[in-house]
Amino acid sequence: MNVLLIYPKIPDTFWSFSYALSFIGKKSAFPPLGLLTVASLLPESWVKRLVDLNVERLKDKDLAWADMAFVGGMAIQRKSAREVIARCKASGLRVVTGGPLFTAEPDAFSEADHLVLDEAELTLPAFLADLQNGRPQKRYRASGFCDLHGSPVPAWNLVNMKQYASMSVQFSRGCPFNCEFCNVTVLFGHRPRLKTPQQVIAELDRIYDAGWRSGIFFVDDNFIANRHYLKTQLLPALITWRRDKKGCVFFTEASINLADDPELLDMMVRAGFDSVFIGIESPDDTCLAECHKAQNRHRDLLKSIRNIHRAGLQVMGGFIVGFDSDTPSIFQRQVDFIQQSGIVTAMVGMLQALPGTQLFDRLQREQRVVGAGSGDNVDGTTNIIPRMGRDRLAEGYRSLMKQIYAPGNYYRRARKLLKEISAPEFTMPMNRQRLLALVRSGIRLGVLGKERFLYWHLLVWTTIRKPRLVPLAVTFSIYGYHYRRICDKYILCARGVKIQ
Numbered sequence: 001m002n003v004l005l006i007y008p009k010i011p012d013t014f015w016s017f018s019y020a021l022s023f024i025g026k027k028s029a030f031p032p033l034g035l036l037t038v039a040s041l042l043p044e045s046w047v048k049r050l051v052d053l054n055v056e057r058l059k060d061k062d063l064a065w066a067d068m069a070f071v072g073g074m075a076i077q078r079k080s081a082r083e084v085i086a087r088c089k090a091s092g093l094r095v096v097t098g099g100p101l102f103t104a105e106p107d108a109f110s111e112a113d114h115l116v117l118d119e120a121e122l123t124l125p126a127f128l129a130d131l132q133n134g135r136p137q138k139r140y141r142a143s144g145f146c147d148l149h150g151s152p153v154p155a156w157n158l159v160n161m162k163q164y165a166s167m168s169v170q171f172s173r174g175c176p177f178n179c180e181f182c183n184v185t186v187l188f189g190h191r192p193r194l195k196t197p198q199q200v201i202a203e204l205d206r207i208y209d210a211g212w213r214s215g216i217f218f219v220d221d222n223f224i225a226n227r228h229y230l231k232t233q234l235l236p237a238l239i240t241w242r243r244d245k246k247g248c249v250f251f252t253e254a255s256i257n258l259a260d261d262p263e264l265l266d267m268m269v270r271a272g273f274d275s276v277f278i279g280i281e282s283p284d285d286t287c288l289a290e291c292h293k294a295q296n297r298h299r300d301l302l303k304s305i306r307n308i309h310r311a312g313l314q315v316m317g318g319f320i321v322g323f324d325s326d327t328p329s330i331f332q333r334q335v336d337f338i339q340q341s342g343i344v345t346a347m348v349g350m351l352q353a354l355p356g357t358q359l360f361d362r363l364q365r366e367q368r369v370v371g372a373g374s375g376d377n378v379d380g381t382t383n384i385i386p387r388m389g390r391d392r393l394a395e396g397y398r399s400l401m402k403q404i405y406a407p408g409n410y411y412r413r414a415r416k417l418l419k420e421i422s423a424p425e426f427t428m429p430m431n432r433q434r435l436l437a438l439v440r441s442g443i444r445l446g447v448l449g450k451e452r453f454l455y456w457h458l459l460v461w462t463t464i465r466k467p468r469l470v471p472l473a474v475t476f477s478i479y480g481y482h483y484r485r486i487c488d489k490y491i492l493c494a495r496g497v498k499i500q
């Protein structure tokens with residue numbers, strides 16, 4: 001059996017880093033970890049090829065070679081996924097689909113031969129057994145969540161690592177918290193499920209042995225969901241693993257209570273983490289109460305962020321506007337908070353109600369849901385009728401984004417963070433890619449860019465005050481360019497809130 005594993009195209013988004021990738025000569029930010037995991041769950045005797053449309057084209061000769069296509073992806077890849085399925089079908093291939101997009105919207109993809117939904121560890125074996133018996137069904141669903149101890153090492157041999165900016169590893173799925181707008185607990189459960197340190201090390205070894213020395217993303221919903229296990233099992237193993245390794249700095253997603261645990265912060269830094277994405281959502285306690293974000297309440301959020309920065313981890317933050325409790329003053333309050341926090345990567349979105357969430361149910365009861373939502377909350381769209389009115393939300397959102405990504409404010413935050421953050425314990429070795437990024441940013445931002453003065457100011461300041469952080473200063477300048485392009489393209493050009 002010849003099998004194509006196809007990952008549809010991701011459009012330009014806040015997280016695609018598309019405008020930043022050209023500086024480092026890469027084609028995509030992350031490899032498709034879900035499809036690589038699926039590949040490892042398929043029979044060993046099958047011949048597999050990965051075609052990630054974010055790094056290469058799907059050629060007719062690939063289609064002619066294959067007997068079957070496995071298509072995965074997220075909601076954001078919907079359009080490309082549909083085109084891929086149509087092309088595979090036209091070539092006479094049996095098409096198997098799965099992953100977040102199809103799990104969330106199975107009825108929208110009746111053209112696929114098989115919808116193998118939820119976690120493949122649970123549903124793929126049944127499909128494979130039925131296929132062998134000649135009676136494969138249209139749809140496979142799981143009633144619970146899988147035990148991650150059975151999840152295989154992803155098939156890294158299928159990936160051309162040179163095309164990507166980062167690699168990915170997953171340690172856990174699920175989150176103990178209960179945020180009203182978030183669908184993580186619906187999709188992955190409340191009780192965090194964990195891999196063993198041995199499993200994680202085996203995955204890291206595979207990536208390292210393939211020659212990888214750049215960043216590695218721990219793609220957990222909340223990396224610190226089980227702090228005891230982290231401190232006693234995984235982090236000690238990662239600290240030991242790192243001793244004879246070069247590069248491979250880690251980053252992940254976690255909740256703000258990380259700030260309360262100096263021991264955990266210290267161990268994460270020693271294990272090689274240098275940044276963490278945290279859902280901050282709002283500086284307004286009433287909004288935090290409204291969305292059940294208990295872990296963010298009754299604390300000085302700015303102080304918590306500072307604690308994390310001082311420990312040596314950069315905080316990237318998620319923020320939301322459009323809560324029922326938001327008044328028109330929220331936009332300026334968010335801008336002020338973001339500026340004071342020194343969070344350079346601030347993902348601000350309008351509240352969206354995703355199917356399956358408590359928010360969706362509540363707003364539907366109130367007849368305030370209009371459409372399924374794009375799933376990308378940074379594209380200047382929403383699928384809810386906000387209490388403050390659509391026009392006011394849209395206008396406030398645009399003004400907020402314009403302010404925080406204006407070069408002056410952006411570079412000011414970068415400097416604030418660079419001042420505050422401890423120099424990282426581990427850094428990436430200088431290589432051709434990083435040297436190229438420096439030269440390209442020097443030309444595109446430092447000579448041709450409108451922000452040239454701010455660019456050189458940041459670089460000179462960092463070289464004098466914190467020389468070890470110069471690579472981070474260059475990275476911030478490049479990211480700033482990407483975020484501004486995305487803002488210009490999607491948010492600042494939009495007229496009014498677009499409804500999905």
Ligand code: B12
Pocket residue numbers: 010013014015016029030031032033034035037038070071072073074075076096097098099100101104116117118119120121124168170173174182183184187188219220221349375376377378
């Ligand atoms: C890492 C991650 C990212 C990364 C990289 C994604 C990438 N290219 O790989 C980044 C940060 C870029 C990202 C961005 C976004 N993300 Co994201 N992300 C994740 C996260 C945390 C982990 C994904 C992962 O690698 N998981 C590990 C693998 C092993 O799991 P998996 O992919 O789900 O695969 C399993 C099954 O789904 C299934 N499967 C997967 N593919 C296939 C294919 C076949 C054929 C079959 C049979 C089965 C199958 O089997 C696998 C093993 O169980 C998930 C949440 C999560 N826990 O999964 C959200 C998630 C995928 N992201 C989501 C969203 C919404 C986004 C954003 C739109 C957020 C935003 N506001 O901008 C952006 C858009 C993407 C972009 N590039 O712009 C949603 C997708 C929802 C949906 N219906 O599609 C998720 C599920 C989170 C959520 N809370 O809903 N994301």
